[in-house]
């Protein structure tokens with residue numbers, strides 16, 4: 471049912487590259503066709519946080535090593551963040567939804583203010599103007615007043631603010647458990663059933 475669903479994923483330079491990797495892998499496992507865009511600092515944080523093999527040019531290898539062959543259920547293309555002529559820059563392109571994970575305060579501001587300085591910001595603006603699902607996963611602490619205001623502005627414009635705030639009621643044992651929780655919340659927000667963390671049973 472999910473096979474071929476076309477979803478955009480923006481990866482920016484906030485801490486939490488593992489959230490991006492887990493989300494991309496989980497969407498591929500679902501059979502999605504992903505359109506990926508990495509900012510320059512998004513690429514840098516992949517290397518800083520996931521190690522020297524975490525190069526965007528070798529993304530498939532990285533995902534298979536970490537998450538297994540299930541990622542081959544889906545496929546992906548990578549667009550340049552400088553290419554404002556890419557498919558994602560137009561509302562006529564049928565990309566149903568977008569997540570920016572992690573979302574830096576800089577990109578959050580650009581989305582909230584509709585600046586469209588990069589493909590990530592433009593694609594997010596397309597989601598808002600077309601009234602499609604846009605999920606922003608901000609990560610910063612503490613948060614400045616501008617960052618708080620930009621989240622309100624983005625939410626008022628129709629975005630879902632899904633902060634990178636893992637929960638602990640599911641008793642995580644590893645960093646991967648924490649990443650699974652956030653990726654699972656993102657998949658739910660995009661309308662997928664997922665088993666990345668157990669649903670609360672009310673007990």
Ligand SMILES: Cc1cc2nc3c(=O)[nH]c(=O)nc-3n(C[C@H](O)[C@H](O)[C@H](O)COP(=O)(O)O)c2cc1C
Nearest residue numbers: 482483484485509510511512574575576577609610
């Ligand atoms: C190691 C490192 C960690 C960073 N962590 C964060 C962060 O958690 N949140 C944030 O908003 N910015 C963070 N930044 C700053 C952003 O990377 C910076 O503002 C950058 O210009 C964001 O650009 P982008 O949104 O185009 O990726 C970090 C930078 C570095 C080098």
